[in-house]
Amino acid sequence: MVNTFTLKHLNDRGTTSDIYLLRGNGNEEYVGKVLKTNNFFQSDLTLRSLEKEFEFAKDLFENNVVVPMPVGISKISISKFFPFKFNAYLSKYISGIDFWDFYSGKHLEFFERASYFASLELEKAKELGYVPVDYVLNALYSIEEDKSYLFDFADWKYFGKNEKLKKFN
Ligand SMILES: Nc1ncnc2c1ncn2[C@@H]1O[C@H](COP(=O)(O)OP(=O)(O)OP(=O)(O)O)[C@@H](O)[C@H]1O
Numbered sequence: 001m002v003n004t005f006t007l008k009h010l011n012d013r014g015t016t017s018d019i020y021l022l023r024g025n026g027n028e029e030y031v032g033k034v035l036k037t038n039n040f041f042q043s044d045l046t047l048r049s050l051e052k053e054f055e056f057a058k059d060l061f062e063n064n065v066v067v068p069m070p071v072g073i074s075k076i077s078i079s080k081f082f083p084f085k086f087n088a089y090l091s092k093y094i095s096g097i098d099f100w101d102f103y104s105g106k107h108l109e110f111f112e113r114a115s116y117f118a119s120l121e122l123e124k125a126k127e128l129g130y131v132p133v134d135y136v137l138n139a140l141y142s143i144e145e146d147k148s149y150l151f152d153f154a155d156w157k158y159f160g161k162n163e164k165l166k167k168f169n
């Protein structure tokens with residue numbers, strides 16, 4: 001489904017991960033999140049954290065919280081010159097303003113709207129039983145769609161009804 005070569009290193013500020021832009025067979029764009037590691041052999045903990053992100057995103061998506069469509073976990077190649085593949089969490093690429101930009105004074109005309117829409121989504125997530133952590137920057141505002149997407153659930157907690165999701169706390 002997803003081509004395994006990397007087009008672009010999306011951001012350099014990711015503190016816990018590297019984010020890659022991937023193109024699928026039908027030209028659709030995905031984002032691959034690879035957790036930073038000190039060696040080539042990613043630990044079970046890394047995989048578990050990606051699984052947590054996928055399962056939380058899937059549950060949120062299915063319950064109509066605005067999050068980038070979760071695709072799954074897949075091994076991706078991060079360079080055509082480097083033979084080793086890394087586990088990545090894949091989601092649909094969203095073209096939008098990263099909330100981080102507001103902190104450096106960019107796109108401030110959208111700040112109020114973007115924050116308002118993000119807060120609506122956070123409320124929906126809380127109603128499902130999520131305790132969002134560190135959410136201030138983990139959102140994207142799409143100008144065309146006029147809505148805010150939440151992402152980065154690796155540190156979130158879940159106290160809702162789904163027993164399977166609670167195991168990721
Ligand atoms: N589906 C997506 N579409 C577009 N951009 C995305 C998507 N997912 C992540 N990004 C971009 O990648 C950045 C880092 O993603 P994420 O927060 O999941 O990783 P992180 O390692 O936790 O980064 P940080 O520690 O900076 O929060 C985001 O700020 C966003 O700009």
Ligand SMILES: [Mg+2]
Pocket residue numbers: 138152
């Ligand atoms: Mg983040």
